[in-house]
Amino acid sequence: MKDDVELFGRPYLGDPRLDRMMGMLFSLAGEVAVLNAKVARLTNAAADESAIEGEMQAFAREVFKPLVDPDFDGTPLRVDGFPEGEG
């Protein structure tokens, strides 16, 4: 029997490059969240800290929504009316 590290271990996405890409996305999203909060405070756009926290949580959900969107990878790449094989 394989050991548990191999059963459940990295790379979680099957390829270390994908894990790193996801890590970059996660880091970027975190930086944007912090920046969002700064802007909200500077512009007094949020009523209080709990409103900012709620906004950051909603932001995280929005960032990761494609992970559970069944249509996300079904986006048509072909423009209607543009014949395949040309260009």
Next chain:
Amino acid sequence: MEYSPEGRAYQAFLVGAKAFLMDSLYPEARDAVADACRGGKAKDEAAEALRGNAQYAYFCWLEHYVQHFKYTARFGLVAEAEQQRDRLVAVLQNSPTEKLALSPADVPEYYSVVDTHQHPGNLHRDILAGPIYKASATTTQPGSTNAYGLHYRFTDVLERYVDKPLRILDLGCGFGKSALPIAQKWREAEVEGVDLSEGCLRLAAIEASVEHLDNLAYRQGDVTDIGAPDQCYDLVTSTMLLHELDSGALEDVMKEAYRVLAPGGRLVQLDFRARDPVEQFFLHGHGQRNNEPYMAAFDTFDFEHYLQSLGFSDISIEPFEEQPGATAPEFAKWRLPWTVIAARKPA
């Protein structure tokens, strides 16, 4: 520990990511794991069947890295604590000493070789581990409005096993999140918490003092060698300790608990126990993803027979509801399989 505005926003972002993992990603990952486990497949066969499944892979990635980033990101808990180091160290070093016995012991190997929960340096290498661990532990369950809520629920469960215990020992008490509610419930009892982490114990002593709990004391030590006389406690508890022990330490703790319990005394421990193969697959995977390497061995440890062999009776292993409805079959969010393991030392 206080957060900077950036740190607060960043931790809120992580809480949102964790909530997404628990209520949106988990149900899909769970379906995939249930399919993979169907037909009584062994764990490695199920893992093979899951290879390439996107939802399970995303779940695993997020479970590991939300925790990783929580500690180590630019606005993570370690960086936040570091900015306040001088102030936090001063506060911790001035913790009340009347009810705190520190005696730096040799750190056992099962403890020193693991950065438990991905906590850099584990809980014993830096005094700031106390406030960092508290900040981490109190944001683990998104939506929880009471950081100690689970522990108050466990304390209520204890009443099923004991009436009015007068001498209580809480093993692996950490920063006191389990011992404090117990001391509040039984004010007439003497409650003692034992843990290895100086940073956690100092924080625990401060919180006990703030709550005016004169009946609560803390002592630094290894739970496998409690250092207390025989038969001196009516109740021995632990919460989320056992799965952090290797098999040798786990057995030693049970032996020590039997030794220090008075005849008729109770051992009541809150930990995790999978109820079916799917839950087991997630629990053992969680152990790997969250740096809790003894989880799988603990989950399959035969408690009933081992406790019996030590002389315990009235052994029970029952699910625990960390929040109302959590053990109902229709509960769809990710959760750990909380379980109460209880036993009695014959009178």
